Amino acid sequence: MEKLTDQISRVLMAGFEAAGMDSELGRVTVSNRPDLCQYQCNGAMAAAKRYHKAPFVLAQQVVDAVGQNPMFSKLEVVRPGFINLDLAPDFLAGQLNELESDPMRGVERAEQPLTIVVDYGGPNVAKPLHVGHLRSAIIGESIKRTCRFLGHKVIGDIHLGDWGLQMGQIITELHERQPELPYFDPDFQGEYPAEPPFAISDLEEIYPAASARCKVDEDYRRAAQNATWELQSGRRGYRALWRHIVNVSVADLKANYRRLDVDFDLWYGESDAQPYIPAMVEMMQEKGYAYRSEGALVVDVQEEDDTREVPPCLILKSDGAAQYETTDLATIVQREADFHPDRMIYLADKRQELHYVRVFRCAYKTGLVDRDKCSLEYVGFGTMNGKDGKPFKTREGGVLRLETLIGSVEDAVYQKVMDNGGSTPEEGREIARTVAVAAIKYGDLSNQPYKDYVFDIDRFTAFEGNTGPYIVYTMVRIKSILNKYAAAYPDAAAGAILPPASRSETDLALTLCRFNEAVYEAYEQKAPNRLCRYLYDLTGSLNQFYAEHNILREPDAARQAGYIALIRLVLHVLETGAGLLGFTAPERM
Numbered sequence: 275m276e277k278l279t280d281q282i283s284r285v286l287m288a289g290f291e292a293a294g295m296d297s298e299l300g301r302v303t304v305s306n307r308p309d310l311c312q313y314q315c316n317g318a319m320a321a322a323k324r325y326h327k328a329p330f331v332l333a334q335q336v337v338d339a340v341g342q343n344p345m346f347s348k349l350e351v352v353r354p355g356f357i358n359l360d361l362a363p364d365f366l367a368g369q370l371n372e373l374e375s376d377p378m379r380g381v382e383r384a385e386q387p388l389t390i391v392v393d394y395g396g397p398n399v400a401k402p403l404h405v406g407h408l409r410s411a412i413i414g415e416s417i418k419r420t421c422r423f424l425g426h427k428v429i430g431d432i433h434l435g436d437w438g439l440q441m442g443q444i445i446t447e448l449h450e451r452q453p454e455l456p457y458f459d460p461d462f463q464g465e466y467p468a469e470p471p472f473a474i475s476d477l478e479e480i481y482p483a484a485s486a487r488c489k490v491d492e493d494y495r496r497a498a499q500n501a502t503w504e505l506q507s508g509r510r511g512y513r514a515l516w517r518h519i520v521n522v523s524v525a526d527l528k529a530n531y532r533r534l535d536v537d538f539d540l541w542y543g544e545s546d547a548q549p550y551i552p553a554m555v556e557m558m559q560e561k562g563y564a565y566r567s568e569g570a571l572v573v574d575v576q577e578e579d580d581t582r583e584v585p586p587c588l589i590l591k592s593d594g595a596a597q598y599e600t601t602d603l604a605t606i607v608q609r610e611a612d613f614h615p616d617r618m619i620y621l622a623d624k625r626q627e628l629h630y631v632r633v634f635r636c637a638y639k640t641g642l643v644d645r646d647k648c649s650l651e652y653v654g655f656g657t658m659n660g661k662d663g664k665p666f667k668t669r670e671g672g673v674l675r676l677e678t679l680i681g682s683v684e685d686a687v688y689q690k691v692m693d694n695g696g697s698t699p700e701e702g703r704e705i706a707r708t709v710a711v712a713a714i715k716y717g718d719l720s721n722q723p724y725k726d727y728v729f730d731i732d733r734f735t736a737f738e739g740n741t742g743p744y745i746v747y748t749m750v751r752i753k754s755i756l757n758k759y760a761a762a763y764p765d766a767a768a769g770a771i772l773p774p775a776s777r778s779e780t781d782l783a784l785t786l787c788r789f790n791e792a793v794y795e796a797y798e799q800k801a802p803n804r805l806c807r808y809l810y811d812l813t814g815s816l817n818q819f820y821a822e823h824n825i826l827r828e829p830d831a832a833r834q835a836g837y838i839a840l841i842r843l844v845l846h847v848l849e850t851g852a853g854l855l856g857f858t859a860p861e862r863m
């Protein structure tokens with residue numbers, strides 16, 4: 275469906291044109307004085323300067339030119355020359371009934387579907403999944419779903435960190451502990467065991483131990499670096515061991531992401547990009563982009579109007595080792611080869627911004643991607659802080675495991691559900707699982723991605739206020755009214771939504787009509803917080819309407835059926851919106 279503002283603007287624009295003025299002046303906006311009107315057009319004010327006439331006169335000419343239009347119940351000029359307008363209740367009802375029959379709830383699919391890769395999640399193998407990776411998963415998932423909803427072909431890639439020093443550290447530590455394993459025997463020729471020699475719980479203990487020892491033990495650190503290098507150069511036993519580490523870790527990651535309702539189309543890692551490095555480096559050298567600087571191979575990416583220094587992109591270190599940049603560049607080559615994407619969107623902590631600036635510039639400059647055919651985009655997000663304003667930690671000061679965090683949110687929700695009464699402990703747990711996801715995701719997404727925010731379990735799990743549980747609670751409430759209605763009037767025919775007859779009903783109708791605008795904004799600005807804001811407004815309008823209309827006691831059957839149809843549409847819009855944010859509502863709460 276065409277955006278409501280555009281529908282209205284079209285009429286006013288034709289009016290300006292008919293009155294002999296530039297049609298662009300006819301753009302309308304949502305009124306900033308909702309007590310006076312629903313929409314407003316200020317074009318005559320600008321027209322007055324351009325056409326040297328009084329704005330009031332010009333506005334009146336436009337209104338006369340528009341004449342009688344069934345779309346409006348009010349179209350009037352107010353001094354000094356604003357045009358105020360209200361939509362006719364019949365027109366609004368028409369819009370709402372159209373929304374109800376449209377599974378996209380007014381959102382139009384892109385005319386030209388794009389291929390979009392969303393690179394998000396980015397956890398590191400063998401390191402526990404911690405809250406630092408939470409934001410990437412949550413924001414990325416919402417951006418992915420929104421792009422997909424608009425009809426684009428979207429590929430979500432987790433881009434595992436599976437190729438760094440941590441792998442060599444773990445190998446070194448395992449070697450210390452179990453030197454007898456065949457993986458360490460350079461002469462071993464047979465098949466390596468299919469079963470991994472460790473469980474995820476072992477890895478979780480091994481990695482921190484190894485990493486800590488690297489900091490104090492010079493020889494150990496060199497051994498770990500060497501093991502990393504040997505792994506990367508293809509030492510057979512280390513490759514086999516590495517496979518085990520990746521598999522065990524990925525199984526654990528999958529379980530965690532599933533709990534958050536986050537899923538990836540591709541589980542590629544940094545390692546998958548390595549085969550693309552040699553040819554890429556050769557090309558960069560041959561074409562003269564890459565040159566040696568103090569032994570390292572670099573590509574300059576400083577641009578003329580930079581106000582800060584942008585250091586060259588480091589392609590290979592002097593020892594020939596590939597870097598974080600190298601891997602990201604090679605991944606671009608891989609994605610180009612596999613998908614020819616129109617866009618690649620990266621989610622990462624905002625402290626990584628300079629990394630992406632350099633990688634993107636280098637990719638464009640060296641022709642890995644054609645600037646006109648593919649845009650490389652970075653969404654940098656802020657830190658999730660604890661109530662003390664410092665990055666979220668456990669009480670003991672260590673990094674908090676994601677599992678633990680989800681668990682505490684579930685517990686908090688469970689407590690509230692049980693306090694409300696009416697649920698068995700099993701039901702309570704089930705509900706808590708669903709609502710916890712809403713609490714965590716909404717708590718995050720309702721903030722602008724770039725901003726830091728404070729993760730406050732009490733606030734995020736509150737059933738009142740601007741929270742995920744409040745949104746889903748409203749959905750549950752609507753479901754309960756619909757169920758009660760169906761039980762009380764089993765034979766009632768499905769009604770159409772009627773023209774709104776009260777202030778709160780009109781307000782609800784107007785808000786419903788703006789769903790598509792909120793989705794487009796969230797998409798265009800890669801800002802799920804826009805959609806959160808919209809859902810919060812919609813729940814507010816619904817609750818206001820509900821407080822003023824006793825739906826189940828409404829004596830007029832047609833009116834009652836109309837109310838039911840109206841709140842069902844609200845539920846559908848809330849469900850669609852929540853789906854784009856990545857959460858759902860339970861049946862009861």
Ligand code: ARG
Nearest residue numbers: 393396397398433435602622
């Ligand atoms: N693994 C990285 C980290 O933990 C994030 C990866 C982000 N994606 C990328 N293509 N660089 O910091």
